[in-house]
Amino acid sequence: MRKKIFSSVFALALLATAGWGVNKSMSNDAGLSDLALANVEALASGESGNHLPYQSQGYCTMWRIQKMCSSTGAYACQVDC
Amino acid sequence: MTKLNINYVYIIFFIIFFWSCNKRQEEKIESENKITFDITKANDLDLANAKDLKKRIIELSTDSIIIPAYTSLLINKDEFILYSQKTYQIFRFDSEGNFINFIGKRGGGPNEFTEMRDVILNNNTIEILDYNAILRYQLNGEFIEKINIIYPAFSFAKENKNYWFYVGNNPTFSKFKLVQTDTSFLKVNEYFPIDEKGIPLIENNFGKNFYITYRESLSPNLYRLNIELENSYYIDFGQYKIPDAIISSDPMHMNEKLDKIEYAIIREYMENTNYTFLLIFKYEPNTMMPQLFYWIINKKNKEERIIRVKDFVEESYLLFPQRISNNDTIYFTGYDIGNENEQVDQNSNPSIIEIKIEDLFNYGI
Numbered sequence: 001m002r003k004k005i006f007s008s009v010f011a012l013a014l015l016a017t018a019g020w021g022v023n024k025s026m027s028n029d030a031g032l033s034d035l036a037l038a039n040v041e042a043l044a045s046g047e048s049g050n051h052l053p054y055q056s057q058g059y060c061t062m063w064r065i066q067k068m069c070s071s072t073g074a075y076a077c078q079v080d081c
Numbered sequence: 082m083t084k085l086n087i088n089y090v091y092i093i094f095f096i097i098f099f100w101s102c103n104k105r106q107e108e109k110i111e112s113e114n115k116i117t118f119d120i121t122k123a124n125d126l127d128l129a130n131a132k133d134l135k136k137r138i139i140e141l142s143t144d145s146i147i148i149p150a151y152t153s154l155l156i157n158k159d160e161f162i163l164y165s166q167k168t169y170q171i172f173r174f175d176s177e178g179n180f181i182n183f184i185g186k187r188g189g190g191p192n193e194f195t196e197m198r199d200v201i202l203n204n205n206t207i208e209i210l211d212y213n214a215i216l217r218y219q220l221n222g223e224f225i226e227k228i229n230i231i232y233p234a235f236s237f238a239k240e241n242k243n244y245w246f247y248v249g250n251n252p253t254f255s256k257f258k259l260v261q262t263d264t265s266f267l268k269v270n271e272y273f274p275i276d277e278k279g280i281p282l283i284e285n286n287f288g289k290n291f292y293i294t295y296r297e298s299l300s301p302n303l304y305r306l307n308i309e310l311e312n313s314y315y316i317d318f319g320q321y322k323i324p325d326a327i328i329s330s331d332p333m334h335m336n337e338k339l340d341k342i343e344y345a346i347i348r349e350y351m352e353n354t355n356y357t358f359l360l361i362f363k364y365e366p367n368t369m370m371p372q373l374f375y376w377i378i379n380k381k382n383k384e385e386r387i388i389r390v391k392d393f394v395e396e397s398y399l400l401f402p403q404r405i406s407n408n409d410t411i412y413f414t415g416y417d418i419g420n421e422n423e424q425v426d427q428n429s430n431p432s433i434i435e436i437k438i439e440d441l442f443n444y445g446i
Contacts (some may be wrong), residue, residue, distance in 0.1 A: 054280075054281075055280050055333075056249070056280050056281040056282070056283050057280055057281070057282050057283070057332070057335075057336065058282060058283030058284060059283075059284060061369075062151060063362070063369065063370055063371055064364070064369060064370075064371070065282065065298065065299075065336060065339070066336060067333070067336060068283065070235075070281060070283060071196065071212055071233075072212070072233035072235075072248075072251060072254070072281070073251055073253075073280060073281050074250075074251060074252045074253045074280075075280060078333070079333075
């Protein structure tokens, strides 16, 4: 009886960890699709008017980190160099 | 051990096994190579003294082309490749500074790039990192191919059979900032978890010298890329360390917080077999321009020198160390001016300036 219980617990643990791994991997793939969409939008926007839609930061003047816009990212650009 | 306990051990073992398979490599790599930035050891180098440094000046001669300021330099055997991310131009010069040809062109055509995010030399070809592609050209400017990539990277490098892409904080793409791929651009590894609320920091992260190196401005860790990521140095900035509270603060207000404190960052990390060369920027509150320091480490005997570039004149070559060669020469780009009031002819091109690192190392002794 005890052997059966432990076998069941073991199988459950195995399923749970495998399931968690698959779920994690699936959610990463979803991120890629979002990115592809975002990139297509950014590229289209960049080609039409050189508008850089995403907030980034960088060395606008070589000497100091400042806020700047770029064609990739996650958040809408509010402040450019 | 009873049968019951053995079953527990099996269960725990398998849970740990599956958990570790899913866990990716994370940023926390402890370094045994901590080095301390001791500003009290610095020697001052001013423009007048720099005039007297032994150097070779390679004037860039072109018939009608003006090379923009702040161009970046690559060295291919006895040729120089200069590229400007402001004007999207790549220039090729011979060893004497004579212009040979342009490489690549910005535009919407199939052989053209829209962005010049980074440029590398790879087996006598030039590779340009575009928005979502790598464009490859012969040195004579002839287009070879355009390879679409999925990595929206801001900088890249190649070592051995690996490409490394820095994508920065970009939660729409990845949970990691640095991606390593094979030459088919298939993902091999990911490093450095992003800050989900962070924004990308666009900069040139890779040192492209004998060793391919990696750094981020706001991190004290430096890395050598040699098939794997090797934590080469941890910089102890002491009182000039950026507080963790500022690094993890709202990215839209981080700059304002940095403006109010005194801190130091690593802006360039170059390394060959004999020397490590670091360019340090040290900021004081409410000042736009940083103080510049060269920090040179002789890897053979562990001796080090810190040199403060005393005069901050934007045209001076001293502000732009670019490459360290295998024969221990540092290459700068800019103008060899002798004092703050010296005017630079706006119609003249900057020069490439070679200085033996030993001469810099022994400066002021």
